[in-house]
Amino acid sequence: MFRIQTLNKIAEKGLDIFPDDAYEVGGEITEPDALLVRSADLNSASIPDSVKAIARAGAGYNNIPVSLCSERGIVVFNTPGANANAVKELTISALLISSRNIIGGISWASTLSDQPEEVNNRVEKGKSQFEGPEIRGKTLGIVGLGAIGVMVANDAVALGMEVIGYDPYISVEAAWNLSRQVIRADTLESLLSKSDYVSLHLPLTEATKGILNAEKLHLMKKNARLINFARGGLVDENELLAVLYQRNLSAYVSDFPSAALLNCPNAICLPHLGASTPEAEENCAVMAAQQLKHFLESGSIANSVNFPKCRLDRSAPFRLLVVNRNIPNMVGQITTILAGSGINITDLVNHHRDRYAYNIIDTEQRVPLVTCEQLKAVNGIIRVRVIE
Numbered sequence: 001m002f003r004i005q006t007l008n009k010i011a012e013k014g015l016d017i018f019p020d021d022a023y024e025v026g027g028e029i030t031e032p033d034a035l036l037v038r039s040a041d042l043n044s045a046s047i048p049d050s051v052k053a054i055a056r057a058g059a060g061y062n063n064i065p066v067s068l069c070s071e072r073g074i075v076v077f078n079t080p081g082a083n084a085n086a087v088k089e090l091t092i093s094a095l096l097i098s099s100r101n102i103i104g105g106i107s108w109a110s111t112l113s114d115q116p117e118e119v120n121n122r123v124e125k126g127k128s129q130f131e132g133p134e135i136r137g138k139t140l141g142i143v144g145l146g147a148i149g150v151m152v153a154n155d156a157v158a159l160g161m162e163v164i165g166y167d168p169y170i171s172v173e174a175a176w177n178l179s180r181q182v183i184r185a186d187t188l189e190s191l192l193s194k195s196d197y198v199s200l201h202l203p204l205t206e207a208t209k210g211i212l213n214a215e216k217l218h219l220m221k222k223n224a225r226l227i228n229f230a231r232g233g234l235v236d237e238n239e240l241l242a243v244l245y246q247r248n249l250s251a252y253v254s255d256f257p258s259a260a261l262l263n264c265p266n267a268i269c270l271p272h273l274g275a276s277t278p279e280a281e282e283n284c285a286v287m288a289a290q291q292l293k294h295f296l297e298s299g300s301i302a303n304s305v306n307f308p309k310c311r312l313d314r315s316a317p318f319r320l321l322v323v324n325r326n327i328p329n330m331v332g333q334i335t336t337i338l339a340g341s342g343i344n345i346t347d348l349v350n351h352h353r354d355r356y357a358y359n360i361i362d363t364e365q366r367v368p369l370v371t372c373e374q375l376k377a378v379n380g381i382i383r384v385r386v387i388e
């Protein structure tokens, strides 16, 4: 029986992943094998020794003390891409909102009810002030072609836009999923200078903070529109406000309001709604639960933020899982101890990431407790687990 402690309300569809006959799941579970969280802050919480994994149903993970978990051999999972469709849909609507003055038009129309007989007349007379261009045939530049960027790019192609993308670190998977009609920009500068619309879909890191600075903003076409559903800090806000007030950019649509942006007439701010859909919440819960289940039952790791991706097709009845520091001669010592205990290895995989490594070892015989203790005593081995 595996024991999962939930520290937040987790969507039912996610919890359904754990069959009742093999899992105990709930908020009050003691000595849990794994924790399932959304926003619960574990940074100053005491995490029991029984915990082998923590899954965060969401993309960010700054509520989890990742370095501390790595030191203790606790695998931390997140759910990248699970909310990508939600963000993509809002980005597509932002393209239209930035173009067609939908918000200005709606606000103005809502003022017309004071003269009921005149509504039609006033609509026809006043509507021209809200005219805006169509997006079909225009160029959309996408910065960051990950889970969200690729979806936006493909849907924009389907809407008849010319799409160019910039991502110097694009993953093989993203490249496979990207429409062949998307043109690669070799530099951010060339993308900015060619695009009528620019949409940001890259992470905020030390390297990308303020990536759209004064110089880059001035490369953008006059009257271009900038869409930001990634993070506010990617854009230098003071410089952005200057170009918006000078009307060098037609519109900025952002999911990250600030007081200054809220006062700027051509900035349109949403209250961080990108991933706020019931579907995204469910997708995150399902993905987090599936990752935990695979890890607990087979030792496989996918989408961990602190350990390498690792899986091995089952080749024997027993499986040994070892977490160790990434230092020389660890595999040698593990296999020597197993051989000394008369354990035959049928298959083995060892992957490392930064300072840590993870081993999945299939064995014909069950590794006895005494051998596990021997392994744990090796300098550099952090955690040992046996599953059947």
Ligand SMILES: NC(=O)c1ccc[n+]([C@@H]2O[C@H](COP(=O)([O-])OP(=O)(O)OC[C@H]3O[C@@H](n4cnc5c(N)ncnc54)[C@H](O)[C@@H]3O)[C@@H](O)[C@H]2O)c1
Pocket: 059, 080, 081, 083, 084, 087, 143, 144, 145, 146, 147, 148, 149, 166, 167, 168, 169, 170, 171, 174, 201, 202, 203, 204, 207, 208, 229, 230, 231, 255, 272, 273, 274, 275, 276
């Ligand atoms: N508004 C919201 O509610 C919301 C929700 C989810 C995600 N987000 C934001 O959207 C971002 C993208 O999410 P995702 O799921 O697509 O992430 P992802 O990790 O799948 O994709 C990010 C992409 O950005 C690329 N990249 C990194 N540095 C770059 C650079 N300097 N120039 C160009 N590309 C660069 C990476 O190679 C990667 O392909 C997240 O980092 C997050 O900040 C916002």
